[in-house]
Structures are given as structure tokens and as C-alpha cells.
Amino acid sequence: MNTEAIKAIYTAEMRRTRNTLLQSIASPVLSTCLYFIVFGSAIGSRIESVGGVSYGAFIVPGLMMLSLLTQSISNASFGIFFPKFTGTVYEVLSAPVSFFEVIVGYVGAATTKSLIIGVIILITASFFVDLRIEHPFWMLAFLLMTCVAFSLFGFIIGLWADNFEKLQLVPLLIITPLVFLGGTFYSIDMLPPLWQKISLFNPLLYLISGFRWSFYEVADVNVVLSLTMTAGFLLACLLVVWYMFKTGYKLKQ
Amino acid sequence: MSETKPAHNRAPIVKIRGLTKTYGNGHSALKDVNLDIHEGEILAVLGPNGAGKTTLISIICGLVNATGGSVTVGGYDHVKQYRQSRELIGLVPQELALGAFELVENTVALSRGLFGKPRNPEFVNSLLDKLSLVDKADSPVNRLSGGMKRRVLIAKALSHEPRVLFLDEPTAGVDVELRKDMWAVIDELRADGVTIILTTHYIEEAEAIADRVGVINDGEILVIDDKQALMDKLGKKQLVIELRESIASIPAPLEHYSLQLNSAGDALTFTYDVRAERTGITQLLNAVQSAGLGLKDLSTSQSSLEDIFVNLVAADS
Numbered sequence: 001m002n003t004e005a006i007k008a009i010y011t012a013e014m015r016r017t018r019n020t021l022l023q024s025i026a027s028p029v030l031s032t033c034l035y036f037i038v039f040g041s042a043i044g045s046r047i048e049s050v051g052g053v054s055y056g057a058f059i060v061p062g063l064m065m066l067s068l069l070t071q072s073i074s075n076a077s078f079g080i081f082f083p084k085f086t087g088t089v090y091e092v093l094s095a096p097v098s099f100f101e102v103i104v105g106y107v108g109a110a111t112t113k114s115l116i117i118g119v120i121i122l123i124t125a126s127f128f129v130d131l132r133i134e135h136p137f138w139m140l141a142f143l144l145m146t147c148v149a150f151s152l153f154g155f156i157i158g159l160w161a162d163n164f165e166k167l168q169l170v171p172l173l174i175i176t177p178l179v180f181l182g183g184t185f186y187s188i189d190m191l192p193p194l195w196q197k198i199s200l201f202n203p204l205l206y207l208i209s210g211f212r213w214s215f216y217e218v219a220d221v222n223v224v225l226s227l228t229m230t231a232g233f234l235l236a237c238l239l240v241v242w243y244m245f246k247t248g249y250k251l252k253q
Numbered sequence: 254m255s256e257t258k259p260a261h262n263r264a265p266i267v268k269i270r271g272l273t274k275t276y277g278n279g280h281s282a283l284k285d286v287n288l289d290i291h292e293g294e295i296l297a298v299l300g301p302n303g304a305g306k307t308t309l310i311s312i313i314c315g316l317v318n319a320t321g322g323s324v325t326v327g328g329y330d331h332v333k334q335y336r337q338s339r340e341l342i343g344l345v346p347q348e349l350a351l352g353a354f355e356l357v358e359n360t361v362a363l364s365r366g367l368f369g370k371p372r373n374p375e376f377v378n379s380l381l382d383k384l385s386l387v388d389k390a391d392s393p394v395n396r397l398s399g400g401m402k403r404r405v406l407i408a409k410a411l412s413h414e415p416r417v418l419f420l421d422e423p424t425a426g427v428d429v430e431l432r433k434d435m436w437a438v439i440d441e442l443r444a445d446g447v448t449i450i451l452t453t454h455y456i457e458e459a460e461a462i463a464d465r466v467g468v469i470n471d472g473e474i475l476v477i478d479d480k481q482a483l484m485d486k487l488g489k490k491q492l493v494i495e496l497r498e499s500i501a502s503i504p505a506p507l508e509h510y511s512l513q514l515n516s517a518g519d520a521l522t523f524t525y526d527v528r529a530e531r532t533g534i535t536q537l538l539n540a541v542q543s544a545g546l547g548l549k550d551l552s553t554s555q556s557s558l559e560d561i562f563v564n565l566v567a568a569d570s
Contacts, residue, residue: 004369004370009366011363015359087350096336252318253277
């Protein structure tokens with residue numbers, strides 16, 4: 001195990017985060033605060049509670065997920081896309097490192113950054129709404145798994161993308177709609193029956209539902225199912241990355 | 254230290270056997286390449302653009318997958334024992350690939366870490382010092398000039414104390430002064446015992462710094478030998494006979510000497526093999542005299558590596 005390499009990649013990636021602190025951390029936190037003000041306080045005060053939870057508090061887990069997903073993806077995808085773009089990836093490819101060490105370094109750093117953002121959002125939210133966390137352990141478990149899984153997913157996008165447009169494509173056109181339609185701002189009970197059924201095909205619904213359950217014990221789907229889906233997605237991403245490295249997909253000719 | 258020792262007496266540190274590479278588009282970049290690189294030597298791989306130089310280096314370093322054949326570095330297979338083999342290698346790529354905002358010392362430290370060596374700021378500092386980069390240690394890499402960037406890439410490649418250094422066209426697009434500068438750096442590295450393989454399409458570069466020269470064209474190594482031996486073996490010498498009076502054509506008695514008459518008609522060029530038993534110069538000069546031609550001057554010149562190279566590549570294609 002080349003632990004020095006993991007340390008080196010992780011340190012370099014975290015340094016990049018520090019150097020772009022405003023953009024990396026301040027901006028997602030600010031946008032989430034805006035959501036809280038608009039949907040939580042202003043509009044939320046006129047919406048009745050959902051499953052016994054005030055609307056402002058109800059959307060906290062969903063908003064956290066929204067930020068975590070987009071941030072994890074963009075951190076990790078950029079982290080590997082940029083070296084590919086500038087050509088510096090030659091160094092990682094010629095170094096005595098395994099795919100796993102590269103992943104731990106890059107995805108570890110992206111996950112760390114997402115976790116920091118998640119915690120800041122949680123603290124910020126506590127100023128706006130009455131928060132309670134029924135299952136802190138499961139909350140952390142969901143948080144961590146989500147960050148890792150979507151950082152891996154971002155890493156895949158970063159490996160796959162060969163231009164900046166493709167890099168933005170998946171997050172903007174697939175992830176953002178799925179998060180919004182996955183119950184960030186509502187419980188699927190509020191939807192007409194047909195749309196409830198369709199929503200069940202949205203993988204992010206399971207994630208958001210499980211995460212919300214760890215806060216308020218309010219869920220759209222069974223929490224075990226949520227957990228299984230999240231873990232399954234994480235494993236699937238890991239397999240894809242492993243395969244990409246093994247075959248040298250878009251990295252080696 | 255820079256005294257050339259007979260390279261074949263030393264054990265090969267890199268062994269390449271039957272290496273082939275066919276790209277996805279069907280282009281065959283390497284065709285059965287066999288090559289031994291000896292410890293401590295400077296080997297120049299000379300070839301025109303697209304000859305397969307970069308592909309060869311990229312396969313050894315792990316950037317490109319070979320189609321067939323084997324490579325060992327320090328006795329370790331470059332695929333099965335990639336950790337051991339890669340630890341011995343440093344690579345300076347052709348492109349000036351550096352991040353944008355990273356500081357010089359950080360990017361060198363990153364390279365060291367990637368190759369599994371624990372942090373060592375003193376060593377990194379001494380390396381920067383050797384490459385005259387020490388006052389740039391805390392500059393972002395994107396603020397450096399091209400020559401400085403190349404030095405940073407060398408520092409990165411040397412950061413884990415490799416035994417073999419690959420330099421892919423280290424002086425491509427670099428002005429004459431910087432090129433001489435780079436040669437001095439390479440010479441110093443050799444003095445430290447680093448084996449150096451450099452690719453180049455500048456003949457004068459190979460001539461100036463290499464111990465051995467390999468000529469590669471169209472994916473095949475046409476010839477590889479000690480630089481001097483190569484020049485001796487393939488070197489042709491030319492004798493230029495300047496005439497006192499111009500002539501319109503080569504006189505009949507001289508026709509079988511395969512002489513060339515210049516356009517002004519006042520100089521004859523005789524090409525001969527230095528290594529031949531009889532060069533035929535005496536006979537020729539006698540013949541010139543009996544043909545009644547007056548001599549103004551005689552001069553000889555030995556063909557350079559460049560001529561050898563051009564001839565080889567031309568004969569190959």
C-alpha cells in the first residue's frame with residue numbers, strides 16, 4: 001500500500017480547496033441559506049407541517065442532500081478532470097499507485113470537502129429552524145455514504161468527460177432534476193398517485209427519504225430500502241471506477 | 254565522470270523485448286522493438302516526428318498499454334511488478350504539463366509522495382537548488398517561463414530519486430541558449446549516476462551529449478550503437494578537389510570514380526568509406542593528374558550524425 005501517495009494526493013487536493021475557499025465552501029453555503037430564507041422562513045411559514053414536522057425543518061435534510069450531491073460530484077469530477085485537461089495526469093498514471101490508492105486520495109478529499117459543507121449547512125440551518133436529529137448515527141452514516149458515493153460518481157464523470165461541457169452535463173441535466181423531484185421540497189404523498197409511482201423510480205428519492213428519516217423518523221420509503229439503495233450505488237460506482245482504471249478507459253491508449 | 258565507458262560492459266537496467274504497439278485506429282507505432290539500456294549511460298533515441306519515440310517511452314512508464322512484448326526495469330516486469338519498476342523511473346514529458354496555481358515546492362513534493370517517498374523538504378530544496386529553481390520555490394508554476402517549467406518537470410521527475418530518467422524531447426521548442434543549459438543539467442545528472450534516455454529529433458543534441466545513439470523510424474529501431482562507433486561505421490568521408498580551371502563535364506578517364514561535379518564546374522567531390530581497406534584516393538589523384546586537370550586545393554570532411562540519420566531514414570522509407 002502506497003500510503004505516501006494517498007497522503008500526497010489528499011494533501012494536494014485539500015490545498016486546492018483551501019486556495020479556492022470562497023468558491024468551494026462559501027458559495028454552496030450561501031445558496032443553501034437563500035433556500036432556507038425563501039422556502040423555509042418566508043414561504044414555509046404559510047405551509048402546513050408535513051408528517052408533524054414544520055415545513056422549514058422538513059426541507060433541511062433535502063437541502064443538505066441537494067448541496068452534498070452537487071458538491072461531491074463537482075469536487076471529484078473537477079479533481080480528476082483538471083489533471084486530464086492540463087496533462088498532469090501523466091504523473092499519476094506513471095506512479096507506483098493502484099487504482100484504489102488514487103481513489104482514496106481524490107475521493108477522500110472530495111468527500112472531506114462535502115462533509116465540511118454538510119456540517120456548515122446543518123449548523124446554519126439550526127439558526128433558521130428547530131432541528132432535531134432522532135438517529136444521529138444513521139444521520140452520519142447516510143451523510144458519509146452519500147458523500148463517498150457521489151464523489152465516486154463525480155470521479156467517473158471526470159474520467160469520462162473530455163471537455164468542460166460534458167463535465168457539467170450530468171450534474172445539470174440529470175442530478176439536479178432528480179434531486180428536485182426526489183422529494184427535497186415535498187413528501188411524495190403530496191403528489192397525485194401516478195407521480196408517486198413514477199417517483200419510486202428516482203434513485204435519489206431513497207437517499208433523501210432515508211436521510212430525512214434519520215432526522216424526523218418521517219420517510220417516503222422504508223429506511224432499510226434507502227440504506228440498501230445507497231450502499232448499492234456506492235458499490236456500483238466503485239466497480240465502474242475499478243473497471244475504468246483496469247482498462248485504462250480514456251486514460252491510456 | 255563524463256568519460257565514456259564502453260556501455261556493453263555494464264548490465265542493462267532496462268530490457269525491452271519484442272515490444273509492439275498498435276493503436277485503436279490500426280496505426281502500428283512500434284514493431285518488434287528490442288533494446289537494452291545500460292546503467293549509467295545517456296542513450297539518445299533519434300527519430301523524425303511520429304517515429305514511435307514517445308510511444309516507446311510511454312509504454313515503459315505506464316502511460317500506454319503495449320500490444321505485445323515485455324519490458325523490465327531493474328529486473329522488474331513493468332506490468333506485473335509495476336510498483337517496483339516504476340519506483341526506479343522518472344519521466345519528464347514532452348508537453349509542459351504542470352498545474353496552474355500550484356507552488357513549485359508543493360508540486361515537487363506531490364511527485365515525491367506519489368512515488369511513495371516520505372516528505373523530505375531538505376531533499377526537495379537541494380533538488381531545486383541544483384536546478385537553479387530555489388528562488389522560485391514559492392512561485393506558482395503558471396508564472397514561470399518555459400525553460401523554468403521544464404526544470405520544474407525535471408525536479409518532479411527526480412523528486413523520488415529514480416535510477417532511470419526518461420526525457421521526452423527535453424529541448425523541443427527551446428532556444429539555443431536554453432538547450433545548452435539543459436545539456437549541462439543532463440551532464441550533471443549523469444555525473445550523479447542517473448541513467449538517462451532522451452528522445453530528440455535534433456541530431457546535434459544526440460551528438461553533443463549521448464553515449465549511445467539509437468535511430469528509430471516508423472516503429473523500428475534501425476540502428477543502435479555507441480555514438481562514435483556509429484559515426485565510424487556509417488560515416489562517409491568526402492574529398493573535395495578544387496580545380497584550377499573549370500570543366501564542363503567529368504573527363505572520360507575519371508568517369509568510373511563516381512565523382513560529382515559542382516554546378517560551377519570547378520570542384521569535384523569524391524565520397525569514400527573511411528573503414529575501407531583501400532579508399533582509392535591515391536589512384537584517383539593520379540588519374541586526375543593524368544587527365545590534365547590542375548589542382549587548386551584539397552579538403553576532406555567527415556559526415557555528421559545528421560547525414561547518417563538522414564541516409565538511414567531515407568533508405569528505410
